[in-house]
Amino acid sequence: MEPAGIHIDVDAPLNEVIKYLYCIQTPVDFETTYQHLSPNLEMMLIFNFGKPVGLSFADNTSADLKINKVAVIGPLRKMLTYELQPETNLIVVVFNPQGFYRLIQLPMDGMGESDLIDPDELLQITGFLALWKQLDSLPSLEDKIVLLKEYGLNFIQDADHASSPLLKGIDYFENPMIQPVRAIAMDSDLSERTIQLRFKKYLGYSPKELLRFLRFKKIISSILKLENQEVDWHGLVEEFGYHDQSHLIKDFHHYLGTTPHKFVREIVGKEFCMSREGKFYS
Numbered sequence: 111m112e113p114a115g116i117h118i119d120v121d122a123p124l125n126e127v128i129k130y131l132y133c134i135q136t137p138v139d140f141e142t143t144y145q146h147l148s149p150n151l152e153m154m155l156i157f158n159f160g161k162p163v164g165l166s167f168a169d170n171t172s173a174d175l176k177i178n179k180v181a182v183i184g185p186l187r188k189m190l191t192y193e194l195q196p197e198t199n200l201i202v203v204v205f206n207p208q209g210f211y212r213l214i215q216l217p218m219d220g221m222g223e224s225d226l227i228d229p230d231e232l233l234q235i236t237g238f239l240a241l242w243k244q245l246d247s248l249p250s251l252e253d254k255i256v257l258l259k260e261y262g263l264n265f266i267q268d269a270d271h272a273s274s275p276l277l278k279g280i281d282y283f284e285n286p287m288i289q290p291v292r293a294i295a296m297d298s299d300l301s302e303r304t305i306q307l308r309f310k311k312y313l314g315y316s317p318k319e320l321l322r323f324l325r326f327k328k329i330i331s332s333i334l335k336l337e338n339q340e341v342d343w344h345g346l347v348e349e350f351g352y353h354d355q356s357h358l359i360k361d362f363h364h365y366l367g368t369t370p371h372k373f374v375r376e377i378v379g380k381e382f383c384m385s386r387e388g389k390f391y392s
Contacts, residue, residue: 117386118255120262127209127266130386131258132202133251140196146189146377148330149365150385151315151323153184153210153221155229159246160199165192165226168367169377175226180242182227184210185218185314187323189366201245201254203262204385207280208273208312212266218314273312275300283320286351291317325350326361333378341374 118131129152162176167188183190184205211218214233221227229238241261245254279294295302309317329350333341343355352358362370368377 120259124259124262124266125206126269127206127212128262129204129206129209131255132200132204132386133255134194134198134200134202135251136194136196136198138196140194140198142193142195143381144191144193146191146380146382147186148327148382148384149186149188149190149323150327151185151187151207151313151320152385153182153205153314154186155203155205155210155213156181156183157201157203157242157245158199159201160197161195163192163195163198163200165190167191169372170367177226180229180238182210182229182232183225185221187315187319187365201251201258203258208269208277209266210314211273211312212269213262215267217311219310221314270312272308275305276308276312283317283324290321322361323365326365327384329358329361330384333374334384337379341370343370 115132115134118133119125120128120130156177157180158177162178165175165177167190169189170191205213214229216232230236241257245257248254248257275294275298279290279297282288282290282293291302291305294300295305298305306317309315309320313320315323329346332346332349343358346352347355347358352361359370362368362373366373366377
């Protein structure tokens with residue numbers, strides 16, 4: 111039985127910050143399963159209204175971490191494996207680039223690579239636990255969504271002027287003929303070093319990391335489109351500019367914690383998904 115997962119869009123101006131909401135609710139007779147989410151460099155704020163949810167990163171199903179009530183994950187650099195049980199009840203707030211910074215107003219470069227973060231500990235407050243309690247007391251998913259949107263509109267701050275060049279120049283990263291950092295620096299009359307530092311502050315990762323991720327994302331998208339057809343690994347290496355197959359294997363280990371052949375044999379088609387396309391990185 112498939113989990114009842116739904117995407118919920120948000121309207122302006124909140125959609126400048128939040129990419130979408132994703133809700134998962136499973137019935138009492140649901141068979142426990144593991145889901146795999148491809149790395150996406152996104153920040154996620156997770157509210158859990160059911161049993162603790164076990165999760166792990168990369169090709170690991172030991173579920174050594176637990177989401178109890180509220181947690182933050184991201185920027186998601188490695189495949190996320192999470193456990194769905196009977197009566198799972200989750201709401202996940204998925205942020206656009208720079209969106210999470212606009213909520214917490216703290217430099218993003220301190221976020222861990224494979225951590226569960228307690229947002230109240232991060233900000234030295236009790237506001238997120240208080241919000242969880244309000245949400246948990248509401249009778250329906252619709253009521254919870256309304257409250258979350260109201261919270262976002264009330265607490266998310268305006269974008270910093272200094273972050274504007276990054277988002278204006280994001281399309282440069284899709285053009286292999288352009289050096290994106292240099293192009294953004296020239297457009298904004300800033301140094302390349304300044305652009306690199308602002309990426310780390312507002313987004314939590316470097317321009318070099320973004321370029322590497324976008325190339326790997328295209329590899330995964332190409333494999334998923336093949337369905338049951340055999341993968342031409344040499345063709346993918348050549349098409350996406352890898353030095354050789356060893357270079358490609360290194361990226362599979364980096365992002366998924368597994369080999370290309372094991373990924374195709376054991377993970378593709380078995381509860382593996384990519385993040386929903388949004389305004390950026392589409």
